[in-house]
Amino acid sequence: MPEVAEGRPHVILSAAMSADGYIDDASATRLVLSDAADLDQVDELRASCDAILVGAQTVRTDNPGLRPSAARRQERVARGQPASPQKVTITSSGDLDPGSRFFADSPPLVYTTAAAAEALRARLKAAAVVVPVPGSDRLDLAWILGDLAARGIGRLMVEGGAVVLGQFLAAGLADEFRLAVAPEVVADPAAPRLLAGTGLASTALASTGLRLAGVSEVGRMAVLRYLVGSPGADMNSARVVNEGPQTVQDGGMSDTKAASSGLQSAIERSGYYPGLVYDAVSSAVGTEPVVSYVVVHDAHFDPGMEVRRHVTVMALTPTRLVYSHTDEYPADDADPESRAQAETSTEAVRHSRISSVALTRVIPDPASYVPGVTAPSEVVLTIGWNVLSHIEIEPAHCGDENCEADHGFTGTMTADDLTVRVSEAADGPEAVGQVVSFARALTEATSRP
């Protein structure tokens, strides 16, 4: 799917902290808070981004390589992307060592002040691309994001440290925040804390508008996913609707490029095998842009009372509806050879093949219905393209209880179409509204000759 940056990239903040809010200890060596499972998810997130930014202090103390795993680098190359995302740092002092791991493999972008740029270029030589930022010593992050967008960066991951994360949040320049909490305590006031030492007023950070969009257990870590800013403020970010068992995310129609990148974010935010689901959807969408989408992440109990999760993604392109469903099957406890599996299927249906788009709205208290104001409490969207149908046949009757004549058979044929149901009570009012807007986009698309 094409991902073209416009305005500024979609910005995802990522950090790991101890249970008491520290992101490192006070020792000279880096404290690794993540376990293997969390590192793998972070690796996946890195591989899904066009660029990764860290503050100069993190370059100096952690000396991170920021390269995705070999397998994910191969996947990126197969998708036509550079093997690793572009590395980026910001510094006003220019105090960076070109021999450090951060500068290995490919030249990072180093943003600095106009005054420091020349000396830094002389020191880093071919190891980096130094970009002077107009203005003061405190580099303007909005300017930097604009420059990254102009360089084709559509999706930026910001991996710390505290000062940098705090500035992105306080400036309202972040869309998502992935925070992994380790079951460890640092309890050392000399150690760096998450968002501390940003030099920014606490009121600026207090008004960041973090909204919890998901909580998951990853290895021994608790991973919190926040959306940042007011809902709908940024077309690049899909809106996540609730934290309940079913989460619905919907992209709007007005910006197809943003919708493409928003779909990927929405799938990632669902937290349900995002790499697998996105790859499946992406291969079905192909090179077309996505103009609208819905991601429905659902959970139910199977007969053994195990929680089973599944995700449905619908993406609308200018010519097709792409439908994808992913389900998981746990390992059979009785069979030591058995392994858990996920099954994902996709189907791409031309608009002209869609025979019906049915939307059922349940309106509470209809006597006080106000047009344009009263929202449905529940909606059921059914999309038909007549692929599967089932027939139920039974002996026919004439209505006379005493009649013993043979009336042959009667039956009904029902199309097994795709149905999505969301309700205000289970999913929140926004989810209901968003499925309605996807249905509208689909109806418009299918009504064109």
Ligand SMILES: NC(=O)c1ccc[n+]([C@@H]2O[C@H](COP(=O)([O-])OP(=O)(O)OC[C@H]3O[C@@H](n4cnc5c(N)ncnc54)[C@H](OP(=O)(O)O)[C@@H]3O)[C@@H](O)[C@H]2O)c1
């Ligand atoms: N747990 C985690 O997830 C995680 C992730 C990353 C880092 N960390 C930890 O965080 C600590 C480092 O974080 P930190 O908060 O001290 O530093 P940081 O955010 O990594 O970097 C701060 C530095 O970046 C530059 N900078 C930031 N904003 C700037 C701006 N607007 N204009 C110009 N330069 C700017 C400055 O560099 P100059 O001083 O060169 O001017 C500043 O000193 C380390 O202990 C590291 O281990 C933890």
